[in-house]
Amino acid sequence: xxxxxxxxxxxxxxxxxxxxxxxxxxxxxxxxxxxxxxxxxxxxxxxxxxxxxxxxxxxxxxxxxxxxxxxxxxxxxxxxxxxxxxxxxxxxxxxxxxxxxxxxxxxxxxxxxxxx
Amino acid sequence: xxxxxxxxxxxxxxxxxxxxxxxxxxxxxxxxxxxxxxxxxxxxxxxxxxxxxxxxxxxxxxxxxxxxxxxxxxxxxxxxxxxxxxxxxxxxxxxxxxxxxxxxxxxxxxxxx
Numbered sequence: 001x002x003x004x005x006x007x008x009x010x011x012x013x014x015x016x017x018x019x020x021x022x023x024x025x026x027x028x029x030x031x032x033x034x035x036x037x038x039x040x041x042x043x044x045x046x047x048x049x050x051x052x053x054x055x056x057x058x059x060x061x062x063x064x065x066x067x068x069x070x071x072x073x074x075x076x077x078x079x080x081x082x083x084x085x086x087x088x089x090x091x092x093x094x095x096x097x098x099x100x101x102x103x104x105x106x107x108x109x110x111x112x113x114x115x116x
Numbered sequence: 117x118x119x120x121x122x123x124x125x126x127x128x129x130x131x132x133x134x135x136x137x138x139x140x141x142x143x144x145x146x147x148x149x150x151x152x153x154x155x156x157x158x159x160x161x162x163x164x165x166x167x168x169x170x171x172x173x174x175x176x177x178x179x180x181x182x183x184x185x186x187x188x189x190x191x192x193x194x195x196x197x198x199x200x201x202x203x204x205x206x207x208x209x210x211x212x213x214x215x216x217x218x219x220x221x222x223x224x225x226x227x228x229x
Contacts, residue, residue, distance in 0.1 A: 033216060043205060043219035056214045091160065095215070105217060107152075107160040 002026065004108035006092050012114045013082055021077045021111045025094030033095075033105060034067060034077050038088035046090075049075060051097070082115045089113070118143045122206045122220030129196055130228050137191040137223050139180075139206035147208040149173075149182050149189040150217070154203045163191075163204070198227045 005024045013019050025032050034046040045059040049069040060066070064083075069075040079086055089112050093105040123138040141147065151163040151173070164173030169184035178193045189206060206220040 031215075035217070042221045043207075043217075045216040045218070048214040048216055050214070056216070059216070093160075093217075103215070104162045104165070105215075109159040 004092055004094050004106050006090075006108040006111050008111060009109065010112045010114075012116060015084060015115055016081055018078065018080045019082055019113065021079075021090050021113070023075045023077070023092030023108060025073065025075070025092070026106055027073075028096065029094035029106070030072065030097040031095040031105075032069060032075050033093040034075070035091040035093065036088045037091055037110070041088075043091075046077070079113075082113075084115045087113055087115045118147065118208060118210070118218045120206050120208055120218055120220040122204075123223050124221070125203075125223040126226060127223060128226045128228065131198055132195045133227075135191070135193040135196045135200075135225070137204055137206075137225070139189045139191065139220060141187050141189065141206075141208050143187075143208055143210070145210055147210055148215075149180070150207045150209070151178070151180055151189070151191050152205040152207055152219075154205070154222075156202070160205070196225075196227050198229050201225055201227045 007022045030051045032049045037043045047067045048056040064080045067077045089110040091110045092108045095103050095105045119142045148167045150165045152160045153163045164175040166173040166182035172181045180189050180191045203222045203224045205222045207217045209215040209217050
Protein backbone atom coordinates (compact mmCIF):
# COMPACT_ATOMS: atom_id res chain seq x y z
CA UNK A 1 0.00 0.00 0.00
CA UNK A 2 0.95 3.67 -0.12
CA UNK A 3 3.46 4.89 2.39
CA UNK A 4 3.85 8.28 4.02
CA UNK A 5 4.17 10.99 1.40
CA UNK A 6 5.56 14.49 1.80
CA UNK A 7 5.59 17.53 -0.42
CA UNK A 8 7.45 19.31 -1.71
CA UNK A 9 10.55 17.12 -1.80
CA UNK A 10 12.75 20.20 -1.98
CA UNK A 11 12.07 23.81 -1.07
CA UNK A 12 14.39 26.76 -1.42
CA UNK A 13 13.20 29.97 0.17
CA UNK A 14 14.56 33.35 1.05
CA UNK A 15 15.20 34.31 4.63
CA UNK A 16 12.12 35.92 6.14
CA UNK A 17 9.59 34.12 3.95
CA UNK A 18 6.98 31.69 5.28
CA UNK A 19 6.90 28.05 4.14
CA UNK A 20 4.39 25.23 4.40
CA UNK A 21 5.37 21.58 4.34
CA UNK A 22 2.78 18.86 3.81
CA UNK A 23 2.51 15.31 5.07
CA UNK A 24 0.05 12.59 4.01
CA UNK A 25 0.23 9.74 6.53
CA UNK A 26 -0.59 6.11 5.88
CA UNK A 27 -4.35 5.65 5.75
CA UNK A 28 -5.74 4.61 9.11
CA UNK A 29 -2.71 5.69 11.11
CA UNK A 30 -3.92 7.89 13.94
CA UNK A 31 -0.56 9.05 15.23
CA UNK A 32 1.54 11.51 13.24
CA UNK A 33 4.96 12.96 14.03
CA UNK A 34 7.20 15.65 12.62
CA UNK A 35 10.97 15.41 13.06
CA UNK A 36 13.83 17.53 11.80
CA UNK A 37 17.18 16.23 10.56
CA UNK A 38 19.94 18.80 10.49
CA UNK A 39 23.72 18.65 10.45
CA UNK A 40 24.13 20.39 13.76
CA UNK A 41 21.31 18.82 15.77
CA UNK A 42 20.86 15.37 14.27
CA UNK A 43 17.33 13.96 14.26
CA UNK A 44 15.01 15.74 16.66
CA UNK A 45 11.32 15.49 17.48
CA UNK A 46 9.16 18.51 16.71
CA UNK A 47 5.46 17.73 17.25
CA UNK A 48 3.05 14.80 17.70
CA UNK A 49 -0.63 14.39 16.86
CA UNK A 50 -2.84 11.57 18.11
CA UNK A 51 -6.46 11.49 17.01
CA UNK A 52 -8.45 14.38 18.41
CA UNK A 53 -6.16 14.93 21.39
CA UNK A 54 -4.23 18.16 21.87
CA UNK A 55 -0.89 17.89 20.06
CA UNK A 56 2.40 17.50 21.90
CA UNK A 57 4.32 20.58 20.76
CA UNK A 58 7.20 20.16 23.16
CA UNK A 59 9.82 19.84 20.42
CA UNK A 60 9.00 22.96 18.42
CA UNK A 61 12.13 25.16 18.56
CA UNK A 62 10.37 28.53 18.49
CA UNK A 63 6.98 30.16 18.08
CA UNK A 64 7.73 30.61 14.38
CA UNK A 65 6.94 26.92 14.00
CA UNK A 66 3.38 25.61 14.02
CA UNK A 67 1.55 22.59 12.70
CA UNK A 68 -1.97 21.44 12.20
CA UNK A 69 -3.67 18.23 11.25
CA UNK A 70 -6.97 18.46 9.46
CA UNK A 71 -9.57 15.74 9.72
CA UNK A 72 -7.17 13.45 11.48
CA UNK A 73 -5.22 12.88 8.28
CA UNK A 74 -3.09 15.39 6.35
CA UNK A 75 -0.73 17.58 8.36
CA UNK A 76 0.92 20.88 7.50
CA UNK A 77 4.04 22.21 9.20
CA UNK A 78 4.38 25.98 8.85
CA UNK A 79 7.55 27.94 9.47
CA UNK A 80 7.10 31.71 9.59
CA UNK A 81 9.86 34.24 8.89
CA UNK A 82 12.34 31.51 8.00
CA UNK A 83 15.92 31.78 9.20
CA UNK A 84 19.04 30.11 7.82
CA UNK A 85 19.21 27.82 10.85
CA UNK A 86 15.85 26.37 9.76
CA UNK A 87 17.59 24.69 6.82
CA UNK A 88 17.16 20.96 7.37
CA UNK A 89 15.29 17.89 6.18
CA UNK A 90 11.83 17.77 7.72
CA UNK A 91 10.54 14.23 8.21
CA UNK A 92 7.02 13.10 8.84
CA UNK A 93 6.13 9.72 10.34
CA UNK A 94 2.90 7.93 11.14
CA UNK A 95 1.97 5.02 13.35
CA UNK A 96 -1.12 2.94 14.02
CA UNK A 97 -3.02 3.53 17.26
CA UNK A 98 -2.24 1.47 20.30
CA UNK A 99 -0.32 1.43 23.54
CA UNK A 100 3.23 0.25 23.89
CA UNK A 101 6.35 1.17 21.98
CA UNK A 102 6.28 -1.81 19.69
CA UNK A 103 4.37 -0.06 16.93
CA UNK A 104 6.77 1.05 14.24
CA UNK A 105 6.81 4.61 13.01
CA UNK A 106 6.80 4.77 9.23
CA UNK A 107 8.75 7.66 7.80
CA UNK A 108 8.18 9.69 4.68
CA UNK A 109 11.00 10.67 2.30
CA UNK A 110 11.29 14.13 3.84
CA UNK A 111 11.28 17.70 2.60
CA UNK A 112 14.68 19.31 2.20
CA UNK A 113 14.35 22.99 3.16
CA UNK A 114 17.09 25.43 2.23
CA UNK A 115 16.86 29.01 3.47
CA UNK A 116 19.09 31.40 1.54
CA UNK B 117 15.59 13.62 29.98
CA UNK B 118 15.96 10.64 27.73
CA UNK B 119 19.00 10.43 25.51
CA UNK B 120 20.85 8.07 23.18
CA UNK B 121 24.59 7.99 22.59
CA UNK B 122 25.95 6.05 19.69
CA UNK B 123 29.35 5.32 18.33
CA UNK B 124 30.88 8.13 16.37
CA UNK B 125 31.46 7.54 12.73
CA UNK B 126 32.24 7.27 10.00
CA UNK B 127 33.02 3.56 10.03
CA UNK B 128 34.71 1.93 7.05
CA UNK B 129 35.01 -1.84 6.76
CA UNK B 130 35.83 -4.41 4.14
CA UNK B 131 33.20 -6.78 2.85
CA UNK B 132 32.64 -9.81 5.09
CA UNK B 133 34.06 -8.03 8.15
CA UNK B 134 32.33 -8.18 11.53
CA UNK B 135 30.38 -5.06 12.47
CA UNK B 136 29.59 -3.56 15.86
CA UNK B 137 28.01 -0.15 16.32
CA UNK B 138 27.71 0.76 19.98
CA UNK B 139 24.60 2.39 21.42
CA UNK B 140 23.85 3.32 25.02
CA UNK B 141 20.84 5.10 26.40
CA UNK B 142 19.58 7.05 29.37
CA UNK B 143 15.87 6.81 30.09
CA UNK B 144 13.27 6.87 32.80
CA UNK B 145 10.82 4.02 32.79
CA UNK B 146 11.03 1.16 30.32
CA UNK B 147 11.73 2.36 26.80
CA UNK B 148 11.52 0.41 23.59
CA UNK B 149 14.71 0.42 21.54
CA UNK B 150 15.17 0.64 17.80
CA UNK B 151 17.73 0.70 15.06
CA UNK B 152 16.74 2.69 11.99
CA UNK B 153 18.70 2.72 8.73
CA UNK B 154 18.91 5.37 6.02
CA UNK B 155 20.26 4.08 2.72
CA UNK B 156 21.69 6.63 0.26
CA UNK B 157 18.88 8.66 -1.27
CA UNK B 158 16.18 6.89 0.72
CA UNK B 159 14.08 7.60 3.79
CA UNK B 160 14.46 6.24 7.29
CA UNK B 161 13.31 2.68 7.74
CA UNK B 162 13.12 0.44 10.76
CA UNK B 163 15.86 -2.20 10.83
CA UNK B 164 15.02 -3.94 14.10
CA UNK B 165 13.49 -3.35 17.51
CA UNK B 166 13.28 -4.70 21.05
CA UNK B 167 10.58 -3.78 23.52
CA UNK B 168 11.81 -5.22 26.82
CA UNK B 169 14.97 -6.25 28.61
CA UNK B 170 16.84 -9.24 27.15
CA UNK B 171 14.81 -9.14 23.93
CA UNK B 172 16.88 -9.62 20.79
CA UNK B 173 15.85 -7.85 17.63
CA UNK B 174 17.07 -9.21 14.32
CA UNK B 175 16.66 -8.50 10.62
CA UNK B 176 18.76 -8.88 7.45
CA UNK B 177 21.54 -10.54 9.44
CA UNK B 178 21.73 -7.68 11.94
CA UNK B 179 21.11 -8.28 15.65
CA UNK B 180 20.86 -6.18 18.78
CA UNK B 181 20.05 -7.23 22.36
CA UNK B 182 18.30 -4.97 24.89
CA UNK B 183 20.65 -4.93 27.89
CA UNK B 184 19.04 -3.17 30.83
CA UNK B 185 21.98 -3.72 33.16
CA UNK B 186 24.36 -1.88 30.84
CA UNK B 187 21.68 0.34 29.22
CA UNK B 188 22.93 -0.72 25.82
CA UNK B 189 21.58 -1.86 22.47
CA UNK B 190 24.64 -2.53 20.32
CA UNK B 191 24.12 -3.40 16.65
CA UNK B 192 26.07 -6.36 15.25
CA UNK B 193 26.41 -8.22 11.98
CA UNK B 194 28.71 -11.12 11.38
CA UNK B 195 29.57 -10.47 7.74
CA UNK B 196 28.78 -7.14 6.15
CA UNK B 197 28.09 -6.53 2.48
CA UNK B 198 28.60 -3.52 0.25
CA UNK B 199 24.81 -3.08 0.25
CA UNK B 200 24.89 -2.44 4.01
CA UNK B 201 26.51 0.94 3.40
CA UNK B 202 24.15 3.44 5.01
CA UNK B 203 23.64 5.66 8.04
CA UNK B 204 22.43 3.80 11.13
CA UNK B 205 20.47 5.46 13.94
CA UNK B 206 19.84 4.05 17.39
CA UNK B 207 16.64 5.32 18.99
CA UNK B 208 14.37 4.86 21.97
CA UNK B 209 10.77 5.59 22.71
CA UNK B 210 8.89 5.53 25.96
CA UNK B 211 6.35 2.76 26.30
CA UNK B 212 3.40 5.07 26.70
CA UNK B 213 2.12 8.48 25.72
CA UNK B 214 3.52 10.08 22.59
CA UNK B 215 6.15 7.40 22.07
CA UNK B 216 8.23 10.00 20.32
CA UNK B 217 11.59 8.75 19.18
CA UNK B 218 14.83 10.04 20.65
CA UNK B 219 17.66 9.40 18.22
CA UNK B 220 21.39 9.03 18.50
CA UNK B 221 23.59 11.08 16.22
CA UNK B 222 23.83 8.41 13.54
CA UNK B 223 26.79 6.36 12.33
CA UNK B 224 27.75 6.40 8.67
CA UNK B 225 28.92 2.96 7.56
CA UNK B 226 30.83 2.36 4.34
CA UNK B 227 31.63 -1.15 3.18
CA UNK B 228 34.36 -1.55 0.58
CA UNK B 229 34.44 -4.54 -1.77
